[in-house]
Amino acid sequence: MLLEVKDVSKSFGGIRAVRSVTLGIEQGSISSIIGPNGAGKTTLFNLLTGIYKADTGSIVFNGRSMIGLRPDQVNAAGMARTFQSIRLFPTMTVLENVMVGAHSRLRVSILQTLSRAPSFNRQEKRLTEKATQLLHFAGLAGKGDEVARNLPYGDQRRVEVARALASDPKLILLDEPTAGMNPHESADAMALFRRVRDELGITVVLIEHDMKVVMGISEHISVLDYGEKIADGTPSEIRANPRVIEAYLGRGAASGIDPNNPNAAKAEAAK
Amino acid sequence: MTTETLSTRPTTGILDSLREHPTIKRIQSNWIYRYIVFPVAQMLFFIVAAALVMTVIAYAVSIVVPEPRPNINLAAQITKQLPGMIVSGVGIGFVYAMIALGYTLVYGVLKFINFAHSEIFMVGAVVGFEITDRLAASGTIASWNPLILVPFVVISSMLVSGGLAVLIERVAYRPLRGSPRLVPLITAIGLSFFLVDGVRALVAVTRNDFNLTYPTQELEFLKNPIPLTFNGPVVGGTNIGGVTYEQITADGVVLDEWQVEGATYSSITVGGVTLGGVPVKASDIVSGETEYDAVLVEGRDLDDIEDGANIVNIRITVIIIVLSAVIMLVLLNYFVNGTKIGKGIRAVSQDQATAGLMGINVNRMVAITFFLGGAFGGAAGALFGLNVGTVTPYVGFIPGLKAFTAAVLGGIGNITGALLGGLTLGMVESFLNGTLVYFPALGQRYTDIFAFSVLILILIFRPSGLLGERVDEKV
């Protein structure tokens, strides 16, 4: 297991957003976490990456406990993420965004920076090359000099992925990476995530609402509802799980299913 | 963020279970209880609590440091001074609380520190001076009934300051809404500087001087303090502004400068009462080369005072401050919690965008909030002026900063918090003013540092303040 989450809980002023969630992520897998809105998926991501502190439970990543680590330390440990609402550095260029992503892999020394020692210049050069390669990998070749916020939406999502990859992670957490994309763009994004795993060997975990994406790409799915994990398994197991169907359909389609494609999702879930 | 922004009730209470009781609920739903009894009782409770806390701290300090200087028993001195310190602490505390309300109201609605608020307060003080000075110049001031004069001055200051606050919001802040946080903050700092010198230019041109002395100092009803007898041998007390006695005479000569044991002091303490400076006995007092037999402090013999006429002088202005503040706070509580506009303001404070979608005129609510905050600042300014006597265009900075400290101390965005923070800070400051004199190495000049230290410590350890909700540490 690359990541082992055990009995993790988190409350906000009496509301238990995540309730003793336990799950494991296999090295080299592509997994999804699904669930209706407000199920606690993003909170779980925030707990994993140290943005929130877990009330109880343990998170062991790559054999090391992540409890009590700051987000930057978690990143340095090899867990990178993207955000549900895109959080690029809006006025930096695309290339600079990716370069910042590599921060935890860089030597940050005031003396070297001020003296412009050869090692500093070497590092800058390597970093620029690496960032350019990553942009190429993410299908953004030639867009490095554009200001991030001027990019079209789909490209901004790709920059987020490239930025996360810049820290050479072992695991990448993608928070609704295809939200707001049309089917064509989603398909491209899915291809990109597969390549992240196949070509770079990075384990991928997604939060997704788009069932096409989830079922099409995941090898393993965990379902959250009201902060609890209600199901866990392969896509076919999840499709057949009555609790999952209840979570999605019993509470009304509007609350839990991708607004772009509610029928497809319902159908998928009902299968 | 505190979600009970702009509510006057503490967000956490030990009486939560009691609140559910039907009888209690019936009483609570009565408007007299809700809008008069409860707020007034709450203020009384805060005053008593702050006084108690101060007493405990005072004696704790006196136990830890039994004899800061030879022949001075700190505990005895504190016993003597405590009532005076409490009275002045309440006075200064309410002034801080009223200014702090301005910060808190605006913060609650716009999540923005109105740095220029200290100058709104200053404008209130200057307007109060202008009005009383004009009345004095026309010779009619003495014929005014105090019960009309004081409200007239205070309300005029409130209107001008409130209007100014609205103007500032309209011209300088509204165009910047939605820009990065630094932008309105810097604008506010600029405005604050601009206002200080702008007001100075205005008054300086007409008067050729910018030290403005309220003519009310000469009015009979403000001049004579109300003596209150206490069990302990207590005299006088410190007050807002730190100066208690204007005139000290020795053998009929007014002393400008004091010498004690060879050193010159600009101020002095008599019988443990601060005239500002070090404590002395009458026999110690030398002015220039001469020793004096009879030293009078505002007409009373120093030795008599020291022997302990059991009196605390409560200045009328302190009473005026407390009364005005209580009335205004009750009205504010009603306005915010009992009216439709108040509901609108609370809605805007919780979610501006949604409030706008619900048909609330956000700009109007923000303007009203600025008016309220400005009016409180203006009232505080006029009352402050009446109390200390002399104001300048530069008078806003320190009280403004301390009031901001008070707002943060209580939990910024929380109206009750502003009151509690102001009282706490006023008490502690009054206590420090009264007792730091016994520590020659420190002295009162460090009182200001204390306020800043409190601010820094609170922001570091509990940025949500006393009444604010505990928040997760920011990422």
Next chain:
Amino acid sequence: MTTSRAAVSEAGARSGFWGRFPNPTVTVGFLIVYLAVVIGLLLSLDRASLWFSIQSTIVFPAFILSPLLIHSAPIPRTWKAVLIGLVMIIAMPIIGISDSSYLELAIQVCIFAGLALGLNIVVGFAGLLDLGYIAFFAVGAYVWGMFTSTAPTIFNELGILIPPDSQAVAFIIFIAIGVLVAACIGILLGLPVLRLRGDYLAIVTLGFGEVIRIIARNGDSPTNFTNGSQGLLNVGRPPVNADMVARIGELSNTLNIQVVGNLEPLTQQILFYFIAISMLGIILVVANRLQNSVIGRAWTAIREDEVAAIAMGVPLVRMKLMAFALGAAFAGSIGVLYGAKQTFVSPESFTLLNSISILAMVIVGGLGSIKGVLLGAMIVTLLQLQVLKNFSLQLNALKNVDFVVLGFHIRDWPTQLEPAKYERFVFGILLVLMMLFRPAGLLPESRRRLEMTRTNDVPEEPPSDIPGTPNGPANPAAAGVGD
């Protein structure tokens, strides 16, 4: 990336003022003529003239702004270097010999430009509003002052003052000490407060600035460290020797310029001028290198989105501390220079007004833009030390001759309305107008221009993590990543 941005700015420059010039040769010619005219005017101004104050207020800024003008011109780098060198290393000292008050202004501009560049690291690069920045400057000045002043301090009593003949070496060592002490204090202050949100940080730093000033003012008892409100007198300075004085005398003879007053203080001023421009030069290089580095990019990231930055592995507190300490270090080193230059260090030189005036320099020039900050420092310093003062002088001169304009007797102008007394007014207006109409400054950094024009209709605090929760995560920044 760098090239493309440079190209853009180059093109922008061409389309503006410089667009009128057909080719670099003409531009260089124009600049040379410009410099010749300005320097000629400066040297020929008649100080006995009634309008001297106004004239010098117009001509001197035109001169001191010329290095920036040259730098912005579309001409080859070598030409830029030659012309700027000419202005700063040759023309300025000569003008200084003719009237040392210009030299004084130039030194002050350098000092404040250094300070502003330091504050720019904190506010402009890292986005941390520091309203007590002057405190670090004070630390530098006091560090030097305490060990050289003849005031009756504890250092004097213990006899550990630096003797005058070794003050030249000591000065350089103390610049390093000033850097270290200020940086350490910056770290000590920063450690607890840098977790705070922006506006709280501003207030805390303001309080800190006041605390440092109050401590300096009261630091004379029980042990006299700072000589209290009287300040430290006779602070030491790197001495000039007879040889230098003689050379300056020769120079003035060769140039046929009459030296007003004594030669020795003039030589001292010239020495300080060269120290000041060297320090400014070093600071410029440092600021530039910081900006274009891993550190600079991390600061930008923090400024734009703290949550994203920390999630991408940027250690927030450490990077902020670095900005704080480096900014403080700049101020500390400049403080040592200031103490030596003024020979007098008193708490009243380090008030909130000073902090705000440095902030005004950064804002007027353009947050984050090194060139802009230089411009801002020039404008604000000249405004403070020359323009307002000269307006007052001019007013008095006109009063003395009973000048009448449009039927108004200047004599009747109220003394209370002397321009020099209204610095706050001017800075206040400047800050407000800049924020309202040009928040990115006069010479904005390209990125900052984008940032400042951002209009987000989204409320400051994004919706809470859990729908229907009354409390939300109570975490404004993190709430943005909500479900």
